[in-house]
Amino acid sequence: MVKIEPFAVEQWMDAYETTPGVLNIAETCAASLSIADLAALAVPTVIDGTTVIQPADPLSALATTRLTYGAIRGSSTLRKQVAALFDAGKDEEVAPLPADHVIITQGAIAANFLLFYTLIGPGDHVICVYPTYQQLYDVPKSLGAEVSLWTLRKEKQYVPDVAELEGLVRPNTKLIVINNPNNPTGVPIPRHVLEDMIRFARQRGIFILSDEVYLPLAHGGLAAPNPDQEDLGMFGEARTSTLQAPPPPPSILTLGYDKIIATGSMSKAFALAGLRLGWVASRDPVMIQQLLAARDYTTICVSQLDDGMARYALSDAVCPPLLRRNTELARRNIRHLARFVRKWEEKGRVRCDWIPPTAGTTAFIQFSTVGDDAVVCPINDVDFCLDVLKATQVLMVPGARCFGHGEHFQGYVRIGYVNETAVLIEALSKLDRYLENNLA
Template sequence: MVKIEPFAVEQWMDKYETTPGVLNIAETCAASLSIADLAGLAVPTVIDEKTVIPPADPLSALATTRLTYGAIRGSSTLRKQVAAVFDTGKDDSIPPLSPDNVVIAQGAIAANYLLFYTLLGPGDHTICVYPTYQQLYDVPKSLGAEVSLWKLKKEKNYVPDTTELEGLVKHNTKMIIINNPNNPMGTPIPRSVLEDIVRFAQQRGIIIFSDEVYLPLSHGGTLAPNPDEDETGLFGETKEPLEPPPPPPSILTLGYDKVIATGSMSKAFALAGLRLGWVASRDPAIVEAILAARDYTTISVSQLDDGIARYALSDPIRPSLLNRNIALARRNIRHLARFVGKWESKGRVRCAWVPPTAGTTAFIQFSTVNDDGIVSPVNDVDFCLEVLKATQVMMVPGSHCFGHGKHFQGHVRIGYVNETAVLVEALSKLDRYLENNVA
């Protein structure tokens, strides 16, 4: 029997996100859309000198579709659209990703599991960034692979330090696993660091796997232009915006074939209810191996999910969908930054973070100062439960869900790309809780 560790963050979400009246700022998806909302984002496009207006209801186009299994790899149109997502920002010298190199799966979580199940086993060694989504290192362990954690450091702004790879690699290292942008940190891996990782792996024939579910949502954080220039914030003003860092490219665009990337409709595209994701590689042998293993698991995705995903990633929808979510991220990160700024050093409270510039999550440490001036992280599990009970504000405890109870004491993960009104209300209640109970 395979031994696998409890998936702490998913179990926490399952247990508490249905709390009556919950203000869920633990959620990591951009604020979810209905199909009607999605249709409202449609913009007419010109194709072959003709204006094309997409259907107002994507379900109507599916009404006469016979519900067979459908295309095993995913529809050719959807795979072509996903390939275009990965190709965003690629250099002209890099050939376009072929749709044949894309496999559609039941969410990124299934895509990740499928590639691990296909490629890793006893005798293999992997290097995985840490902290990250627990699946990325515990599933390889459950399959018998050895895992070395590549620990991210605050003094490096939680960007992987490639000088450490030489000390982590082994003779049997088969895969380097990264998460770009990082969950829970919200920090992207810059292009220069990705290129260093590629050079290191290519010299040794090591596969690189990059979980890129948040990559399309590279928003620049508070360094990016404010979508609401006349906005008056809840907790005071932030600094003048600076030039944000350029978004990193997909690992698939850096000229190395033994790379794998996954993504989904859930996080950056605000459609988690579709349960649709993908895995892609420039190595045809890797793709064929994944497809062979897939025959023993899920066969195909739902034709309905495939059809709605095609609609969402179509030219009339995708740009406005991403623009909506990027604007939401830029608006909301300012509210969160004002909150953190207020509590960086107030009374007995200390609040610290590395401000995220991509994705939907922030990792914030709460500490208290005693009468002797000693700063101690809060018990993040107790803190999250007490806040939930007192205010209905739900957060994720960092040490429990990302540090196995040993690391990241006092940290909480906050998902800030939800509806602005929900975030503002939640931060207001958390603010009053700190004023009344901690400060």
């Protein structure tokens, strides 16, 4: 029997996200959209400066779709759109990713599982960044592989240190797994680090899996332009003017190594988790054929309805305003979260500490208390999250429980901040009062 570890973060969300009246800042998706919301974002196409073509109604097209299995790999239009996402920001000399090298799946979680199921087995060794989404290291374990965790360190801004791979690699290392940008820290891996990683892997013939489910949302954090001009002075001009937003990382598929597999989905940066649609891609045609062969034993294809709505969302009329909406939401909301953290960085008996995220939708914040002897002690993050939920209906994710096996990242909580701004403001206000009344 396959030994499967409990998926801590998913079980936490299942247990508590339906709490009546919950203010959910544990969610990792950009604020979700309805089909009507999505259609309202669509912009008309203008031809020759005069002819205006209104976007098609997404439901009209789906209403006449015969609900057969549909294309096994995903529709050709959708695969072309996804390939274009991977090519965004590529160098001119890099060939475009062929659409035939994209496979549409039931979310990124199915894409990741399909890759592990295809590539990994007993006797293999996998290196995986840590902390990250638990699936990325526990599924390889369940398939019989040994896994070494490549710990992201706060003193290195949670950027992976490629030099540490020398101490982790083994003769049977088959796969290096990264999550870019990272969940829960919200830190992207810079291009030069990706290039160093590829050089290391190429010398040894090791595959790399890059879970890029958050990649389109590289918003720049506090150093990026503020979408609310009236709030430009909220954090002080002098303090923000010296910051410089890091360039968004490219997809690792653009960096010229065939033994790379990348995954993504409509859930996080595109705010459409309800579609349950993702993808896996590689420049290696042999890997694609192996993934397709394994897929025949699992899910066959995705729903034609999901495929159709994803095509609409990634169309030229909808995709740019959709990503603009979510990027502006991230830039606006990170400022509210930063103001909260700044207040509690050096206040009373409570301490907040973090590396401000510049991409994705999540922040990893450590809460500590200061004793009479001036000793700083991380809070019990599980007790803290449960008590905050009971007292305020604010839901967060405990870091040690859900990302550290109860042993690491003590006192950390993950906060998803790219939800509706009003929800985030109310949740932070209630959390602020809780700290004042209970810990300060």
